[in-house]
Amino acid sequence: MKAWHRLLLTLLLWVELEGAVVMANCIVTDPEYGDTGRCVCPANVLQKPLQMMMCMQMSELELQDGVLQLDSKYLSFQGSDEIGALALLPLERILLTRVRIPGVFLSTLLNTLPRTEVHQFDLTDTTLEALPHPPNPTEPCPVTSLRMDRVTFDPSLLRPPMHPLNAWLLSSLTHLTLRAVPGGLSLGNEACATIAMLANVTELDLSENSLTDESLVDLSRCLSSSVPPVSSLGLSVLRLGQNQVRSLEGLCPLLRASPNLTELDLSQNSLDGSAFGSACLNSTGQLKTLNLSSTGIQTAVGLVPAGVEVLDLSGNRLREFRNPPEGLRELYLSNNHLSLLPDLTGASQLQLLSLDGNRLTDLSGETSFRLVLDRLLELRVGRNPFTCGCEVIKSVELLRGNRNKVLDWPDDFLCTPLASNSTTLRLEDLDLTNCDQAVDETSSSGMKMNVNVALCMSVVVVAVTAILE
Numbered sequence: 001m002k003a004w005h006r007l008l009l010t011l012l013l014w015v016e017l018e019g020a021v022v023m024a025n026c027i028v029t030d031p032e033y034g035d036t037g038r039c040v041c042p043a044n045v046l047q048k049p050l051q052m053m054m055c056m057q058m059s060e061l062e063l064q065d066g067v068l069q070l071d072s073k074y075l076s077f078q079g080s081d082e083i084g085a086l087a088l089l090p091l092e093r094i095l096l097t098r099v100r101i102p103g104v105f106l107s108t109l110l111n112t113l114p115r116t117e118v119h120q121f122d123l124t125d126t127t128l129e130a131l132p133h134p135p136n137p138t139e140p141c142p143v144t145s146l147r148m149d150r151v152t153f154d155p156s157l158l159r160p161p162m163h164p165l166n167a168w169l170l171s172s173l174t175h176l177t178l179r180a181v182p183g184g185l186s187l188g189n190e191a192c193a194t195i196a197m198l199a200n201v202t203e204l205d206l207s208e209n210s211l212t213d214e215s216l217v218d219l220s221r222c223l224s225s226s227v228p229p230v231s232s233l234g235l236s237v238l239r240l241g242q243n244q245v246r247s248l249e250g251l252c253p254l255l256r257a258s259p260n261l262t263e264l265d266l267s268q269n270s271l272d273g274s275a276f277g278s279a280c281l282n283s284t285g286q287l288k289t290l291n292l293s294s295t296g297i298q299t300a301v302g303l304v305p306a307g308v309e310v311l312d313l314s315g316n317r318l319r320e321f322r323n324p325p326e327g328l329r330e331l332y333l334s335n336n337h338l339s340l341l342p343d344l345t346g347a348s349q350l351q352l353l354s355l356d357g358n359r360l361t362d363l364s365g366e367t368s369f370r371l372v373l374d375r376l377l378e379l380r381v382g383r384n385p386f387t388c389g390c391e392v393i394k395s396v397e398l399l400r401g402n403r404n405k406v407l408d409w410p411d412d413f414l415c416t417p418l419a420s421n422s423t424t425l426r427l428e429d430l431d432l433t434n435c436d437q438a439v440d441e442t443s444s445s446g447m448k449m450n451v452n453v454a455l456c457m458s459v460v461v462v463a464v465t466a467i468l469e
């Protein structure tokens with residue numbers, strides 16, 4: 001039977017059964033460049049598939065909120081367990097969001113996949129139930145990108161009888177995301193067989209999984225013990241954020257086996273400083289993006305490979321940063337303990353810099369910083385403990401002069417006057433017109449400056465109070 005005939009039959013059958021005009025309750029979202037848009041339907045649309053008519057030309061179908069249950073009359077007319085109509089749509093991506101997936105539906109879907117063009121499959125906040133009759137697809141799986149975000153599996157889905165099915169699904173993948181997937185990542189002996197199927201994956205995201213150093217060692221061991229052993233991986237992106245990785249030791253074998261790695265995310269792991277600094281980050285050779293944010297590290301000395309272009313070191317305990325890689329384009333140093341401006345003269349390609357939330361009191365001290373600022377396209381440097389006195393005048397001039405680049409100016413630049421209980425003030429609102437003299441006399445006593453400051457301040461405070469009343 002021709003595809004169109006089958007569809008027509010479905011429709012006629014449906015109209016005959018229900019005998020009513022259907023109000024569509026799917027929503028079509030705007031297409032992004034290069035696709036025809038996404039059709040978003042509630043899960044119960046499967047009870048009345050005609051409502052999905054409007055999704056006919058869409059490349060993406062999202063089913064959300066509810067239980068995915070198919071009425072048996074909408075299964076194929078050819079007797080096999082497949083969702084006939086699905087194979088007729090020009091679908092490239094299926095997204096299942098906040099749904100429960102009974103085994104019958106899952107089997108049917110997996111059986112149908114090889115007949116579709118679906119190459120992206122996304123499961124979010126979803127529960128997968130046991131498969132009563134595990135499907136046994138013979139044709140290759142078309143899915144190349146599988147994304148599971150907060151997915152709960154029935155434990156039986158991870159047991160050995162399922163390994164052939166898991167392997168079938170995994171071996172075609174180039175992109176795999178398993179984020180916050182409890183149990184979905186048993187990397188022990190038992191799962192070695194499926195892990196080896198990841199040999200062709202180029203982007204692997206295992207964030208938020210309580211992975212430990214031991215599980216990473218197991219992962220490497222699985223790869224080398226598979227038949228034939230996987231000697232090198234094609235990984236270009238590896239994301240291990242928000243796990244329990246403590247040192248690079250467990251990770252080293254994996255990094256050494258990944259000569260094409262360009263992006264590594266280790267953010268939000270409590271990296272143990274003493275075990276850190278291993279040469280293995282250097283061994284990958286191609287690393288361009290390195291995320292070490294919120295890892296508790298106190299120093300970046302000797303850690304950053306020479307080729308890195310995007311470096312995130314925010315949320316750590318760095319007191320200084322120097323010797324940036326030459327090709328650095330983006331540097332994130334927010335929320336550290338820097339009290340001196342980092343020396344970035346060597347980073348001639350630098351475009352984005354964040355220094356907000358540190359312990360900087362003066363931005364004008366180093367002439368080199370002005371040179372760096374000239375190159376930058378974007379800078380964040382608010383939430384630092386600036387003072388309200390004349391000593392900030394040069395910093396304020398610098399910031400005002402670059403207001404188009406300083407993204408957090410002026411709202412994040414606050415100071416608290418010493419001499420009064422008044423609330424914090426914005427640097428932008430300080431009246432520094434009487435400061436010239438004081439700045440010229442920096443070598444003389446600080447007392448005089450403080451008097452001037454107190455004077456400036458009381459003027460501002462009075463002005464602000466007047467406005468507020």
Ligand SMILES: *[C@@H]1O[C@H](CO)[C@@H](O)[C@H](O)[C@H]1NC(C)=O
Pocket residue numbers: 171172196197198199200
């Ligand atoms: C990886 O890709 C190669 C070439 O496309 C293929 O021969 C091989 O079977 C794939 N590996 C796995 C584990 O699927």
Ligand SMILES: *[C@@H]1O[C@H](CO)[C@@H](O)[C@H](O)[C@H]1NC(C)=O
Pocket residue numbers: 232233234235259260
């Ligand atoms: C690394 O990239 C090169 C060039 O794209 C490719 O030829 C090589 O096969 C890749 N290595 C691995 C292990 O995938």
Ligand SMILES: *[C@@H]1O[C@H](CO)[C@@H](O)[C@H](O)[C@H]1NC(C)=O
Pocket residue numbers: 241265267268291292293310311312332
């Ligand atoms: C680094 O990881 C954090 C999350 O842990 C993320 O918010 C941040 O955007 C990442 N940095 C870069 C440069 O992608």
Ligand SMILES: *[C@@H]1O[C@H](CO)[C@@H](O)[C@H](O)[C@H]1NC(C)=O
Pocket residue numbers: 277278279280282302303304305306
């Ligand atoms: C890694 O490479 C950087 C830049 O070439 C170098 O400064 C650092 O000392 C190296 N680290 C190790 C542990 O070899």
Ligand SMILES: *[C@@H]1O[C@H](CO)[C@@H](O)[C@H](O)[C@H]1NC(C)=O
Pocket residue numbers: 420421
């Ligand atoms: C500052 O506030 C404290 C309590 O909040 C108060 O006792 C004190 O008198 C205030 N000082 C000035 C100068 O307003």
